[in-house]
C-alpha cells in the first residue's frame with residue numbers, strides 16, 4: 001500500500017539544498033521557472049503570462065500536498081533559503097505505479113549536480129516513506145540534460161509505458177516526442 005500523508009510537510013535536506021514547502025516569497029523565481037522560454041523549451045505546459053497567473057499555479061501545487069494528493073517542493077539553497085528550482089512527485093490517476101517526477105533548476109544553477117542531489121533525496125522519500133513501487137519521468141526526447149540526469153540516477157527507458165500512453169487519445173500528441181524513464185524500488 002502506498003502512503004499518502006504530507007502532514008507535517010516533509011522537508012528534505014541534502015548537502016547543499018533544502019527541499020521545502022512552496023511559499024509566496026518564491027513567486028518571482030517560480031514565475032521564471034514556469035515562464036522562461038529557454039527553461040521551458042522542452043515542456044508542453046501552458047506558460048503563465050503574468051506573476052498572478054504563476055501565483056495561481058503555485059497555490060494550486062501547494063494545495064495538493066495539503067490535500068494529501070501529491071507533493072511539490074521548492075528546491076532552495078541551504079545557506080540562503082532562496083529558491084533555485086522545483087521538484088514535484090505526482091500521479092495522474094493516483095494508481096500505485098503511475099507516480100512521476102517533474103523538475104526544473106534555474107538556468108544559472110544548472111550542471112552543478114543540484115538536481116541530482118534533489119532527485120536522490122526525493123527518490124528515497126518516494127520509495128521509503130510513500131512506499132511507491134516505481135517512479136517515472138516523462139521527458140522530451142531531445143532534452144539531453146534531463147535524459148542524462150535520469151540515466152545517471154539509474155532510471156531506464158520504459159518502452160512498454162510509452163506504447164501504452166501512445167494509445168491514449170489525449171496523450172497521443174505529447175507521446176510523439178516524449179520518452180518515459182522509470183526507476184523501480186529494490187525489493
Ligand SMILES: CC(C)(COP(=O)(O)OP(=O)(O)OC[C@H]1O[C@@H](n2cnc3c(N)ncnc32)[C@H](O)[C@@H]1OP(=O)(O)O)[C@@H](O)C(=O)NCCC(=O)NCCS
Pocket residue numbers: 039040042043102103104105106109110111112113114115116117137138139140143144145146148149152
Ligand atoms: C533537466 C535539469 C533539471 C537538470 O538539472 P541540473 O541541476 O542541471 O542537473 P545535474 O547537474 O544534476 O545533472 C545534469 C547532467 O546533464 C548533463 N548535461 C547537461 N547538458 C547536456 C547535454 N546537452 N547532453 C548531455 N548531457 C548534458 C550534465 O553534464 C550533468 O551530467 P554530469 O553530472 O554527469 O556532468 C535542468 O537542465 C532544467 O531545469 N532544465 C529545464 C527544465 C526541464 O527541461 N525539466 C525537465 C522536465 S521533464
